Amino acid sequence: MKKDLLHIKREGLATADDLRGRLPDESTKKEGPYAVIECFEEIPCNPCVVSCRFDAILPFEDINDLPYVDFSKCTGCAVCARVCPGLAIFIVDESMQGEMGTIMLPYEYLPLPEKGEQVMARSRDGSELFPATVVRVLKGGKGKTALVSLEVPKESLQEVRAFSVIEDESPAFHSSETYDPDYESPVVCRCEGVDLNEIRDLIARGYKSVDEIKHRSRAGMGPCQGRSCRQIILNELARDAGVSLDEFEGGSFRPPASPISMDILAKGGEEDAENS
Ligand code: SF4
Ligand code: SF4
Structure with a gap:
């Protein structure tokens, strides 16, 4: 499973080839939500593996191993995405009827968007894709990252990997004036x-x-x-x-x-x- 990942270190972007083996087959996709792990840094890190109570992430032989999901065991519970320090885990659900699915993205800026809010969906390189609706927000805190679910056309579920709040002029950040000091x-x-x-x-x-x-x-x-x-x-x-x-x-x-x-x-x- 080991690939030459040197180009990611240089360019910072995963290619379609890098993502091969990180998605379930078409029939498994229809069964329920699943985790997509886009972790390519061979670093001593394993919270995803130890947090999964379904043993759905293949066991590491070495602490620097890269995580791969066993989709026959993954329930899409999102526990791994909450504890991943690299914000490298996304929960995709395309099991529902119709053209729309959802993607749950880690989000570390404040304030969090609200359910029903329109945000700008973005690709891996940060490019604007299209406005998308927030359908669920799981707050962060106590070592857990906040997760935000967006409703996205199924055909774009593997493209969207970030979002920005539309009202903000500088989409990567929220200004200190909007920062809520009471929030954890x-x-x-x-x-x-x-x-x-x-x-x-x-x-x-x-x-x-x-x-x-x-x-x-x-x-x-x-x-x-x-x-x-x-x-x-x-x-x-x-x-x-x-x-x-x-x-x-x-x-x-x-x-x-x-x-x-x-x-x-x-x-x-x-x-x-x-x-x-
Ligand atoms: S989403 Fe849940 S079941 Fe799937 S790999 Fe993550 S922790 Fe395990
Ligand atoms: S917790 Fe996140 S960064 Fe660490 S190995 Fe797992 S996917 Fe990679």
């Missing part, structure tokens, strides 16, 4: 237990780089080395600086760029880490 702050770095309020507080106090925030909060210093939280912190810093993400200077990203075994380190790097 979403977790940004699950490895070190750092939430969004803490990151925003540090930025407001004058810490203006990823490295400064990392050293003050430990966000990005856990086993995954910032693969999940770094982008969120960069987004917050760019928003605070009033520049686009492309214009914002990021902090340093220390090697190793991908996890490698102690065995390879002990041999002095004779082997390519990608082959480990």
